[in-house]
Amino acid sequence: MESALYGPDGFFTRPGASGPRGHFRTSVHASPAFAGLMRRLLVRVDEALGHPDPFPVVDVGAGRGELLAAIAPHRADFGGRLRLTGVDLAGRPDGLPPEIAWTDSVPDGIVGALIATEWLDNVPCDVAEAGSSGFRYVLTDDSLGPAVSAEDAAWLARWYPPLPPGARAEAGRARDLAWASAVRAVSRGVAVAVDYGHVRDGRPRDGTLTGYRDGRQVPPRADGSTDITAHVAMDAVAEAGIASLVREKRDGDPYRLMVQRRALQALGADGTRPPIGLASTDPGGYVRALANASELGELLDPAGLGGHWWLVQAIGVAHPFGAGDGSMGT
Numbered sequence: 001m002e003s004a005l006y007g008p009d010g011f012f013t014r015p016g017a018s019g020p021r022g023h024f025r026t027s028v029h030a031s032p033a034f035a036g037l038m039r040r041l042l043v044r045v046d047e048a049l050g051h052p053d054p055f056p057v058v059d060v061g062a063g064r065g066e067l068l069a070a071i072a073p074h075r076a077d078f079g080g081r082l083r084l085t086g087v088d089l090a091g092r093p094d095g096l097p098p099e100i101a102w103t104d105s106v107p108d109g110i111v112g113a114l115i116a117t118e119w120l121d122n123v124p125c126d127v128a129e130a131g132s133s134g135f136r137y138v139l140t141d142d143s144l145g146p147a148v149s150a151e152d153a154a155w156l157a158r159w160y161p162p163l164p165p166g167a168r169a170e171a172g173r174a175r176d177l178a179w180a181s182a183v184r185a186v187s188r189g190v191a192v193a194v195d196y197g198h199v200r201d202g203r204p205r206d207g208t209l210t211g212y213r214d215g216r217q218v219p220p221r222a223d224g225s226t227d228i229t230a231h232v233a234m235d236a237v238a239e240a241g242i243a244s245l246v247r248e249k250r251d252g253d254p255y256r257l258m259v260q261r262r263a264l265q266a267l268g269a270d271g272t273r274p275p276i277g278l279a280s281t282d283p284g285g286y287v288r289a290l291a292n293a294s295e296l297g298e299l300l301d302p303a304g305l306g307g308h309w310w311l312v313q314a315i316g317v318a319h320p321f322g323a324g325d326g327s328m329g330t
């Protein structure tokens with residue numbers, strides 16, 4: 001997965017790679033409303049931080065920088081203090097507005113916001129198959145390899161319920177480590193991961209490793225010709241983020257883990273269709289409201305993007321989603 005996605009001929013990093021948008025649809029691509037709602041979250045983070053100057057917003061796994069490019073026009077809302085940085089293993093996209101910085105590693109000491117939409121599902125992981133005497137790795141040709149390492153065995157025992165022989169799981173330690181290190185880069189502020197995934201009670205039994213190419217879901221191939229992705233164990237990632245702060249004796253507010261539908265509604269998204277009566281009194285307004293509702297509809301759809309997870313961690317500031325309100329967290 002590492003070399004197939006990020007090697008010299010890697011799916012994301014080879015010269016001339018078309019970028020995520022050419023192959024699959026994320027919330028960022030689905031609707032400009034996503035960036036608009038992210039802007040509302042940034043307003044809350046900015047307030048919680050006391051309007052820092054500069055106010056950095058770092059997008060990790062930024063793809064072609066689409067989210068930052070959509071946020072950039074809102075700079076005036078932040079009094080020109082926004083500093084936008086895209087982080088990706090792929091090079092700087094052509095045509096990216098010059099005010100957006102680009103780098104291949106997460107900068108340290110962020111006093112602002114770190115956002116990662118559909119990053120962690122592309123962080124390489126191993127697939128393991130349950131057997132009567134523990135898990136074995138599944139090799140690229142789908143045959144069974146050696147027993148999993150002690151660390152992966154411990155991770156699987158901690159984060160998966162007992163699985164029957166033949167069931168498959170993805171060992172997510174690398175995602176936990178990736179998220180923990182991203183969270184550590186935030187000195188004060190908020191770290192947000194948005195991704196498809198699962199929590200312990202709802203882990204799939206057949207594994208989720210899959211591929212995408214040219215907008216279609218395809219069998220994953222390790223030759224750089226397809227995206228390779230697997231759902232993220234979001235509760236494991238969340239705990240790793242908190243644990244990394246505790247180890248450093250830094251303040252980490254409890255995280256909130258909620259589905260996207262709920263997160264966007266908490267940010268004020270309302271996907272209800274306008275009343276039909278508006279069509280005769282204000283036809284233009286009706287069409288605009290209808291378009292808005294259908295754009296939001298895709299982002300809120302519980303069976304689609306609305307069912308993705310939002311992990312929101314506050315570091316040394318009040319949580320932008322307020323206290324508790326029944327969403328999962330510690």
Ligand SMILES: C[S@@+](CC[C@H](N)C(=O)[O-])C[C@H]1O[C@@H](n2cnc3c(N)ncnc32)[C@H](O)[C@@H]1O
Pocket residue numbers: 012020026027028029060061062063064087088089090104105116117118119122123
């Ligand atoms: C599925 S795309 C998401 C793009 C964009 N965030 C979106 O939501 O449309 C995942 C991106 O993460 C990048 N990526 C994966 N591992 C990374 C790492 N360790 N550091 C920086 N970028 C990484 C990939 O190159 C790819 O562009």
